[in-house]
Amino acid sequence: MSIITKKSEQFLESYLNNFSPTGFETPGQKLWLEYIKPYIDTYKVDNYGTVYGIINPEAKYKVVIEAHADEISWFVRYISKEGYIKVIRNGGSDHIIAPSKRVNIHTGKGIVRGVFGWPAIHTRRGENSKLSPKLDNIFIDVGADSKEEVLEMGIHPGCVITYPDKFEVLNNRYYVGRALDNRIGGFCIAEVARLLHENKQKLPFGLYIVNAVQEEVGLNGAKMITQTIKPNVAIVTDVSHNTSTPLVSAEKHGDIQGGKGPDLTFGPAVHNNLLKLIRKSAHENEIPYQLSATSRVTGTDTDAFAYSNGGVPSALISLPLKYMHTTVEMAHKKDVEGVIKLIYHSLLNIENNHDFRYFV
Numbered sequence: 001m002s003i004i005t006k007k008s009e010q011f012l013e014s015y016l017n018n019f020s021p022t023g024f025e026t027p028g029q030k031l032w033l034e035y036i037k038p039y040i041d042t043y044k045v046d047n048y049g050t051v052y053g054i055i056n057p058e059a060k061y062k063v064v065i066e067a068h069a070d071e072i073s074w075f076v077r078y079i080s081k082e083g084y085i086k087v088i089r090n091g092g093s094d095h096i097i098a099p100s101k102r103v104n105i106h107t108g109k110g111i112v113r114g115v116f117g118w119p120a121i122h123t124r125r126g127e128n129s130k131l132s133p134k135l136d137n138i139f140i141d142v143g144a145d146s147k148e149e150v151l152e153m154g155i156h157p158g159c160v161i162t163y164p165d166k167f168e169v170l171n172n173r174y175y176v177g178r179a180l181d182n183r184i185g186g187f188c189i190a191e192v193a194r195l196l197h198e199n200k201q202k203l204p205f206g207l208y209i210v211n212a213v214q215e216e217v218g219l220n221g222a223k224m225i226t227q228t229i230k231p232n233v234a235i236v237t238d239v240s241h242n243t244s245t246p247l248v249s250a251e252k253h254g255d256i257q258g259g260k261g262p263d264l265t266f267g268p269a270v271h272n273n274l275l276k277l278i279r280k281s282a283h284e285n286e287i288p289y290q291l292s293a294t295s296r297v298t299g300t301d302t303d304a305f306a307y308s309n310g311g312v313p314s315a316l317i318s319l320p321l322k323y324m325h326t327t328v329e330m331a332h333k334k335d336v337e338g339v340i341k342l343i344y345h346s347l348l349n350i351e352n353n354h355d356f357r358y359f360v
Contacts, residue, residue: 002333004191004333004336004340011031011190012184013167014031015186016177016180017177019162020179020183021070021090021106022073022217023213023217024160029213036053037053039190041054041055041057046221047224048224049221050210050211050213050222051069052208052210052229053193053208054207054208055193058206059352061204061206061232062205062230062231063205063206063207063233063234063235064208064305065189065192065236065237065343066222066237067186067188067212067236068211068212068216068222068301069221070216070221071162071179071183072092072325073093073162075090075159075161076159076160076161079150079151079156079157082146083142083144083146083150085114086138086140087139087161088135091216092216093325094325095134095138097326097327098116099138100116101163101327102115103163104162105140106160107159109154112153116138116140117139117141165177165178165327172333174258175336176328176329177329178326180321180330180331181324182215185339187336188237188336188343190209192209193207193209204352205350205353205354207347212301219304223304230309233274233314233356234313235314235315235317236302236305237343238316239318239319239321240254240256240320242332245323254293255290257320259332261289262317263292263319264278264279264282264290264316265292267294269297269302270315271314271356274314274315277356278342278346281345281349282345287338289342317343319335319336319339
């Protein structure tokens, strides 16, 4: 029986269909907060928009479970005299997928619709036969004839641009949409809060359910909030590459497949004793998982927590994802449930004042 309810899945759909670009996460954060409010004791929001719900706020020993809330997007950078718009990245947006995509340009007057245009195949001959999308040649067309008309629409340099692609379930097996990286992580930690509440689990420590901003541009939200909370332990969830797809090397990126469970990472930022507890929790509760390794850094908010406050025992539980940083990111429903269960049962195995140090 699935632990994800119909109501939960409805929230996931609305959360993923909403816009939450890096630096402009507020609409998504409001949706997320309203969903978790019944399952927490209190909440806080920091100066840059990271939201965290708290269970047992009076406890001195603090455990964080964390995801990041922001999605990749574009910024308007330049408007030509003919009314075409040039862009720069806001996070790791992929210029290769841009041509022929519809876009929403967020302005003070509301959303303006546009498209990433591209020359027809018939015109790409001769010296243009090898023309390919590059960051410096992609452009947006909003149907205007001049720069003045574009400006009158409310569009100006700095306006954020997102894709309007919607959530769906493919073959009753995969969640598909944009920004699963990593709002589906936010969904997972919200579901952990729900399960703790519904199962009347009393934790012996303070639990901080953190949905951080600005991960896509440098782990910034996590860097700020770890200094605010000063946690004793952090379990971070993000996405990793499902390497079973064409054109992705399992030898290079690890043999990780959709439907075979969460991806647990070994690496310098991952605390070995905390990882042992998580693996023990998986075995005790028959939760399948996969293993991977990372060199130097994880590239996730795990790094921000691990190397803060004199060192915070941290671990990373990743969700295998197809087609990362596209508008058709895909996550297997079994893996989503696996992430939720693994975080939940790992929390139940952490004792008050749990000492993860190497030498005690």
